Amino acid sequence: MSWTADEMMTVAAARALRGDTRCFVGIGLPSTAANLARRTHAPDLVLVYESGTIGAKPDRLPLSIGDGVLAETADAVVSVPEMFNYWLQPGRIGVGFLGAAQLDRYANINTTVIGTDYDDPRVRLPGAGGAPEIAASCGEVIVVVRQSTRTFVDRVDFVTSVGHGKGPGDRERLGLRGRGPVLVITDLGVLEPDPGDCELTLTRLHPGVTAEQAVAATGWPLRIAPGVTTTEPPSDDELTALRSLTGAEEPA
Amino acid sequence: MTARIVSLAEAVAELVHDGDTVALEGFTHLIPVAAGHEIIRQRRRGLTLVRMTPDIVYDQLIGAGCAAKLIFSWAGNPGVGSLHRFRDAVQHAWPVPLEIEEHSHAGMANRYVAGASGLPFAVMRGYSGTDLPAHTATVAPIQCPFTGEMLTAVPALNPDVGIVHAQRADRRGNVQFWGITGVHKEVVLASARSLVTVEEIVDELTPMPGAVVLPGWAVTRVALVPGGAHPSYAMGFSERDNDHYQAWDAISRDRDTFGQWLTEVLG
Numbered sequence: 001m002s003w004t005a006d007e008m009m010t011v012a013a014a015r016a017l018r019g020d021t022r023c024f025v026g027i028g029l030p031s032t033a034a035n036l037a038r039r040t041h042a043p044d045l046v047l048v049y050e051s052g053t054i055g056a057k058p059d060r061l062p063l064s065i066g067d068g069v070l071a072e073t074a075d076a077v078v079s080v081p082e083m084f085n086y087w088l089q090p091g092r093i094g095v096g097f098l099g100a101a102q103l104d105r106y107a108n109i110n111t112t113v114i115g116t117d118y119d120d121p122r123v124r125l126p127g128a129g130g131a132p133e134i135a136a137s138c139g140e141v142i143v144v145v146r147q148s149t150r151t152f153v154d155r156v157d158f159v160t161s162v163g164h165g166k167g168p169g170d171r172e173r174l175g176l177r178g179r180g181p182v183l184v185i186t187d188l189g190v191l192e193p194d195p196g197d198c199e200l201t202l203t204r205l206h207p208g209v210t211a212e213q214a215v216a217a218t219g220w221p222l223r224i225a226p227g228v229t230t231t232e233p234p235s236d237d238e239l240t241a242l243r244s245l246t247g248a249e250e251p252a
Numbered sequence: 253m254t255a256r257i258v259s260l261a262e263a264v265a266e267l268v269h270d271g272d273t274v275a276l277e278g279f280t281h282l283i284p285v286a287a288g289h290e291i292i293r294q295r296r297r298g299l300t301l302v303r304m305t306p307d308i309v310y311d312q313l314i315g316a317g318c319a320a321k322l323i324f325s326w327a328g329n330p331g332v333g334s335l336h337r338f339r340d341a342v343q344h345a346w347p348v349p350l351e352i353e354e355h356s357h358a359g360m361a362n363r364y365v366a367g368a369s370g371l372p373f374a375v376m377r378g379y380s381g382t383d384l385p386a387h388t389a390t391v392a393p394i395q396c397p398f399t400g401e402m403l404t405a406v407p408a409l410n411p412d413v414g415i416v417h418a419q420r421a422d423r424r425g426n427v428q429f430w431g432i433t434g435v436h437k438e439v440v441l442a443s444a445r446s447l448v449t450v451e452e453i454v455d456e457l458t459p460m461p462g463a464v465v466l467p468g469w470a471v472t473r474v475a476l477v478p479g480g481a482h483p484s485y486a487m488g489f490s491e492r493d494n495d496h497y498q499a500w501d502a503i504s505r506d507r508d509t510f511g512q513w514l515t516e517v518l519g
Contacts, residue, residue, distance in 0.1 A: 027330065027331055028331070050357065051279050051280055051281070051432045051434070052279070052432055052433065052434070053432065063331055063492055063494050064280050064330040064331050064492065065279075065280050065330070065432075066278075066279060066280025066281035066330075066432050066484065066485050066492070067280075067485070067492065068281075068431060068485055068487045068491070070432070071281075071431045071432050071487060077431065077432060077433070077462055079433050079434065079435065079436075079437065079438070080279050080304070080357065080361045080434050080435050081361040081362065081364065081365045081435065081438060083361075084357060084358040084361050084362075084376075085358075085361070085362070085365075085376070088358070089358070089376065089377055089378075112354070112383070112384075118383075118387050120343075121342070121343060122343075123339075123343075124338070124339045124342040124343055125334075126326050126327050126328035126334070126335075127324065127325060127326050127327055127354055128325055128326065128354070128355070128356040128357070128382075128384060129305075129325055129326035129356065129357050130326075130356065130357040130358065131356070132356045132358070132378060132379060132382050132384065133356060133357070133358040133377070133378045136377065136378060136380065136381075137377070158383045159381065159382050159383045160382060160383070160384070161382065162380070162381035162382060165381055170381070171381075174380045174381040175377070175380050175401070175402065176380060176381065177377075
């Protein structure tokens with residue numbers, strides 16, 4: 001079966017979720033990936049949506065975080081203050097899944113404004129939502145985002161959610177409890193923070209993508225790991241499960 | 253004392269005044285959309301609108317010129333994209349300038365908790381390292397008096413009026429809601445005055461798993477508005493009308509098509 005770059009990205013994100021991990025999920029690609037993981041290799045994955053549903057087992061993709069299918073199938077439904085104060089803040093959630101409008105080399109995330117004048121922005125974005133505390137308090141964070149020079153910028157215009165700050169030790173100094181972003185999964189490949197200086201480094205390329213393409217889609221001089229590998233292509237089973245979720249046809 | 257049951261038009265006329273701070277809440281579920289439209293119809297001006305997740309009904313209120321300020325944590329058309337009337341107000345001051353006060357979800361939720369608790373502020377971990385505190389005066393560092401740890405304080409939110417939609421009330425104005433309950437309880441208890449629009453009014457409330465009941469004496473007014481959450485969800489009554497959310501994107505992109513929509517709502 002052939003596949004699209006978005007399908008490869010979603011499958012790669014799903015594979016990053018393992019076992020009975022408690023996973024804080026937003027609508028869109030994270031929700032698709034988490035539901036795909038639960039249908040394939042990780043049936044015990046615990047899906048937590050910020051609307052207050054813990055352990056949701058939807059039989060279709062929810063249209064929004066308020067979808068009744070999440071409440072009806074959850075182990076527990078809690079209020080929003082309880083979700084953030086009792087479940088997220090003390091570190092009970094293993095993985096947080098975040099998107100980004102802008103991302104920098106230390107995986108700091110902007111979803112607030114494009115343009116450096118906050119009061120007169122070029123583009124007003126939705127804002128923080130749950131992301132700052134997800135980035136601060138989940139055990140680790142996986143960022144899923146399409147790679148382009150518009151998104152992968154040298155400096156984010158606004159730090160909505162902290163990745164690795166300006167480098168090693170910053171998270172600890174700020175009192176942030178989780179490990180921060182451990183993977184950035186894109187439509188071109190996978191980036192991981194360098195264990196030494198936390199700078200995002202390309203460690204995997206999706207099949208058919210070249211390192212030059214990834215470099216060209218990055219707004220800073222992208223480092224390529226010496227042992228960069230190629231992602232395993234999506235299996236037929238993964239694609240079938242994904243398309244039954246999204247209702248997509250096989251690409252022509 | 254019990255909540256008086258009145259018509260929606262009567263409730264809005266009585267409770268919502270120009271210049272008020274008004275919160276219409278509903279975390280994607282049970283959004284009081286009809287009440288928002290009534291505020292537009294009654295042409296309220298200069299409101300400080302509060303809501304964690306301003307979505308299309310806030311886009312409509314902002315585009316209609318009801319709002320002078322927005323206090324929020326995530327403004328978008330969920331699952332669809334941007335709010336174009338909100339963007340136009342922030343980027344181009346159309347139809348009137350819109351001041352914003354911006355938080356995270358955790359910050360907003362805690363502000364309501366402090367408001368409902370009768371406390372001046374709430375304490376939480378959060379905002380550390382982000383650019384939000386530099387632009388939001390209602391975020392401040394605070395030191396734990398016991399451990400010395402630096403934390404974040406956010407002040408109580410106590411709206412003049414809190415408005416939510418719920419599944420049902422009884423004839424004495426006791427309100428019952430269930431499913432995704434968001435910050436419904438907190439906003440009603442934090443507000444000086446409250447309005448709950450409901451799908452149905454019954455003689456006796458039937459116990460429901462996980463339901464929240466707000467006694468009539470804790471609610472100012474109840475209005476019977478079946479379908480009052482459309483196009484959002486009302487669990488047990490109606491599903492989300494997703495086509496409506498998608499259609500809003502095209503209507504709201506353009507000031508003229510928005511104007512036509514507004515004329516229809518104003519009647």
